[in-house]
Amino acid sequence: MKKSILTILVMAVLPSFVFAAEPEIVVTAPRPQKNDKAVMMKLTSNYIVRNLNGEQVCNLAKGSMVAVTAVAPDAERVQIMVPNGPCAGVVNGFVYINYLRPVTQSVDKFTETALVELNGLSLRKEPSVEDGTFSCSLPKNAKVNIVNEVQKRNRWVEIEIENPPAGCPTKGWVVASYLKPDLDLKTLPKASGKVLTEARTPVDCTECVQGETSGGKVSAASKTAKNAQEIERFVNAPQGAQIPSPFTAFAKELQRSRKCPPAKQSEYKCNRGLMQMPTDGNAGFCGTHHYTPDRPPGVDTYAAPHTACSLAAVAQEWKKTVCPNDNAGCRIAWGDISHSNRPLFNGHKEHTSGECIDIRPFNKGSFRDAGRKVGSGDYDRETTVAFLKLAKKFGGDIRYSDRKISNEHRDLGIAWGGSAHNNHMHICFEASNSTVKNACNNLNVDPAVCSELQ
Amino acid sequence: MFRTAIISLSLIFLAQVSVAATSCNSFIQAFNEYTQKVEGKIVKKHSIFEMTDWSRNSRFQGFVLTEKAPANAEVILESKAGGKTKAMKTVAKKTKPFAQDNKYRVVEMDLEKQLASAPTGSGSFIVRVLADGKELCAEKRLIYDDGD
Numbered sequence: 001m002k003k004s005i006l007t008i009l010v011m012a013v014l015p016s017f018v019f020a021a022e023p024e025i026v027v028t029a030p031r032p033q034k035n036d037k038a039v040m041m042k043l044t045s046n047y048i049v050r051n052l053n054g055e056q057v058c059n060l061a062k063g064s065m066v067a068v069t070a071v072a073p074d075a076e077r078v079q080i081m082v083p084n085g086p087c088a089g090v091v092n093g094f095v096y097i098n099y100l101r102p103v104t105q106s107v108d109k110f111t112e113t114a115l116v117e118l119n120g121l122s123l124r125k126e127p128s129v130e131d132g133t134f135s136c137s138l139p140k141n142a143k144v145n146i147v148n149e150v151q152k153r154n155r156w157v158e159i160e161i162e163n164p165p166a167g168c169p170t171k172g173w174v175v176a177s178y179l180k181p182d183l184d185l186k187t188l189p190k191a192s193g194k195v196l197t198e199a200r201t202p203v204d205c206t207e208c209v210q211g212e213t214s215g216g217k218v219s220a221a222s223k224t225a226k227n228a229q230e231i232e233r234f235v236n237a238p239q240g241a242q243i244p245s246p247f248t249a250f251a252k253e254l255q256r257s258r259k260c261p262p263a264k265q266s267e268y269k270c271n272r273g274l275m276q277m278p279t280d281g282n283a284g285f286c287g288t289h290h291y292t293p294d295r296p297p298g299v300d301t302y303a304a305p306h307t308a309c310s311l312a313a314v315a316q317e318w319k320k321t322v323c324p325n326d327n328a329g330c331r332i333a334w335g336d337i338s339h340s341n342r343p344l345f346n347g348h349k350e351h352t353s354g355e356c357i358d359i360r361p362f363n364k365g366s367f368r369d370a371g372r373k374v375g376s377g378d379y380d381r382e383t384t385v386a387f388l389k390l391a392k393k394f395g396g397d398i399r400y401s402d403r404k405i406s407n408e409h410r411d412l413g414i415a416w417g418g419s420a421h422n423n424h425m426h427i428c429f430e431a432s433n434s435t436v437k438n439a440c441n442n443l444n445v446d447p448a449v450c451s452e453l454q
Numbered sequence: 455m456f457r458t459a460i461i462s463l464s465l466i467f468l469a470q471v472s473v474a475a476t477s478c479n480s481f482i483q484a485f486n487e488y489t490q491k492v493e494g495k496i497v498k499k500h501s502i503f504e505m506t507d508w509s510r511n512s513r514f515q516g517f518v519l520t521e522k523a524p525a526n527a528e529v530i531l532e533s534k535a536g537g538k539t540k541a542m543k544t545v546a547k548k549t550k551p552f553a554q555d556n557k558y559r560v561v562e563m564d565l566e567k568q569l570a571s572a573p574t575g576s577g578s579f580i581v582r583v584l585a586d587g588k589e590l591c592a593e594k595r596l597i598y599d600d601g602d
């Protein structure tokens with residue numbers, strides 16, 4: 001089966017190609033331009049496209065076809081272009097290469113190909129690790145075609161092996177995260193971060209080296225970066241270790257955030273060591289709702305890495321155990337976290353370090369994007385207590401002004417916040433708390449609940 | 455702590471300013487439009503709810519009149535917010551069908567412009583619903599900085 005990677009030519013500034021829904025790809029003839037080539041690839045999951053600074057640019061759906069035009073300085077992300085949809089015209093969008101599969105063109109169809117990433121990958125008769133499903137072990141870099149996929153706890157793909165080793169059948173199932181794209185990044189042009197980022201700061205985070213100091217005074221930001229080292233063991237775990245497979249992009253953003261040092265207060269480069277929690281319009285991570293977003297979107301959603309893990313853990317647990325229905329009043333609605341470039345968030349000192357989040361009290365009945373306070377007719381105190389208990393379980397430090405809750409649940413240790421805190425709970429997940437410290441180590445993202453964190 | 459004390463004082467002060475106690479709920483409601491992910495796709499949604507105070511954590515995009523409000527109803531919004539020295543007053547004589555729900559009519563009024571001083575200051579606003587020059591109801595709410 002002869003295949004050639006479909007390459008298309010890209011114009012210098014904006015691509016003029018269009019392609020229709022797969023599998024048919026129509027390429028309008030662009031003006032030939034030097035040797036700029038783009039490789040067509042397909043996204044393996046819903047994905048939040050970010051610029052080199054890790055800031056959200058746009059969202060793409062699973063299965064989207066993208067043109068890969070360059071490789072990022074870290075050699076882990078590639079620059080992408082798409083002709084239509086929310087990412088059309090975006091020239092600073094990057095995707096981690098592991099989320100893309102090249103599509104190759106045979107006579108009558110497009111086939112997705114991949115390489116085995118590590119030696120000894122188990123090929124199984126069924127998408128399951130149970131006894132009796134094992135067929136054989138595949139060597140590193142074995143070339144495979146993906147013919148089917150199924151999402152269980154892990155994503156499994158059915159593959160055809162081009163040249164199966166002795167004792168191996170030509171077909172079987174493997175866990176998708178142990179495959180890598182069949183693409184040599186060295187063949188792509190290098191993306192220039194300085195030209196491509198439109199961030200507020202000229203410095204690309206990838207240029208920040210670990211251990212670089214702020215040169216300024218000890219600030220909330222430097223505390224954040226120091227705390228972020230706590231998750232090092234987790235995010236630096238080797239391939240094949242117990243990192244849940246759908247967790248990679250989230251973990252990589254955490255890792256990058258950790259590497260970005262705090263900056264002088266006068267030049268907030270590298271997002272102050274914070275990472276941006278994913279949002280898409282008002283839709284937040286793990287089925288949550290982000291109310292009153294600042295502009296540009298996502299600018300108020302920066303969290304310290306350990307807090308990002310805690311928030312994901314709480315939201316996931318809440319959706320799984322208490323509130324699976326996004327149309328119910330128990331859905332988590334959150335407001336401010338922190339800004340990447342403004343330590344003083346609207347003058348609020350406590351939204352500086354990326355460790356605190358504002359959450360609305362819950363309401364009875366169906367979900368409403370509406371403010372409410374203790375004593376409002378639709379206030380659901382019982383659900384609010386359940387949530388506060390969960391937040392506490394994950395190490396949350398709570399400020400909230402509901403006298404009845406404070407009195408009846410002294411174990412929650414709720415700080416009184418005056419009348420300013422009777423319409424929201426102010427909850428902090430601080431690195432000094434040992435429970436919070438473990439948040440990243442214990443986080444196991446369920447792609448069915450938190451697809452945004454894949 | 456200090457700011458909280460100031461807000462508490464202003465709450466007490468504002469509570470003493472008398473406004474017709476008639477609740478406007480049956481005539482006028484607040485609304486928000488938002489997006490939500492449904493089976494992986496972003497869809498537009500809206501919520502209609504009882505008017506709330508105005509702050510970072512409780513704000514809304516606009517007003518809609520209910521079916522109970524007469525067709526010729528007028529809405530007056532008076533506000534005094536933040537560092538502004540003068541009170542603002544807007545009269546909306548026009549309503550148009552609320553595209554998202556035809557049970558309601560949307561009031562043509564730019565709330566952001568009039569109330570957006572939060573969270574930098576505090577104040578209050580009064581909404582009055584009138585028909586044929588007669589006040590059907592008036593409701594007073596706070597504008598405030600809800601802090602950290």
Ligand SMILES: [Zn+2]
Nearest residue numbers: 357358426602
């Ligand atoms: Zn807060």
